[in-house]
Amino acid sequence: MDQTQFKQLFDQFFERLRNYIFYRSGDPELATDIAQETFMRIWEKGIDPDKGKEKALLFKIAGDIFVSNYRKQQVALRFADSIIQTNSSLSTDDQISYNELKHRYEKALSGMNEMQRVVFLMSRNDGLKYQEIASNLDISVKAVEKRMSKALEYLDKQLVHE
Incomplete structure (x- = not known):
C-alpha cells in the first residue's frame, strides 16, 4: 500500500x-x-x-x-x-519493610544497564511479549532473552542477595 x-x-x-x-x-x-x-x-x-x-x-x-x-x-x-x-x-514494621524494598527496587532499576532496563520494563510494565519487544527495538528475540536474563540476574543480586 x-x-x-x-x-x-x-x-x-x-x-x-x-x-x-x-x-x-x-x-x-x-x-x-x-x-x-x-x-x-x-x-x-x-x-x-x-x-x-x-x-x-x-x-x-x-x-x-x-x-x-x-x-x-x-x-x-x-x-x-x-x-x-x-x-x-500491614503492621508498622511490615510497612517499613515494604517501603525499604520499594526504595531498593527503584534504586536497582536506576542502576541497571539501560538496554536491560528497557527490555525489563517493556516486558513487566507494558506486558509486551519478547517478539513484540524485539520488533520494537529492532533486535533479535535471542537478544531480548539475554537482556531479560541479565536484568533478572541483576535484580536478584541487588534485592535478594544484597
Whole structure:
C-alpha cells in the first residue's frame, strides 16, 4: 500500500473508527488514540487490505486494541486495589519493610544497564511479549532473552542477595 492509498483509507475510515471506539468506551481521547494506533499498525506492518474488506479489518484491529487496553486497565486496577488492601493491613514494621524494598527496587532499576532496563520494563510494565519487544527495538528475540536474563540476574543480586 502506497502513501496515497493509505491516506485515502485513513480519510475514509478514521472518523467512523474513532466513533466506534468512542461508543464502546465513552472516552473521546482513548477513542482517538486507538483509532490512530490502528492506522499505525496498518502502516508499520505494511498491511494491504483486500478491496471491500478494509472496514472489517480496521474494526477488528481497533476492537482487539480496545480489548487489550481494557484488560491491562483491569489488571492495573486489581493490582492497585491489592496494594491498597495490603498496605492498609500491614503492621508498622511490615510497612517499613515494604517501603525499604520499594526504595531498593527503584534504586536497582536506576542502576541497571539501560538496554536491560528497557527490555525489563517493556516486558513487566507494558506486558509486551519478547517478539513484540524485539520488533520494537529492532533486535533479535535471542537478544531480548539475554537482556531479560541479565536484568533478572541483576535484580536478584541487588534485592535478594544484597
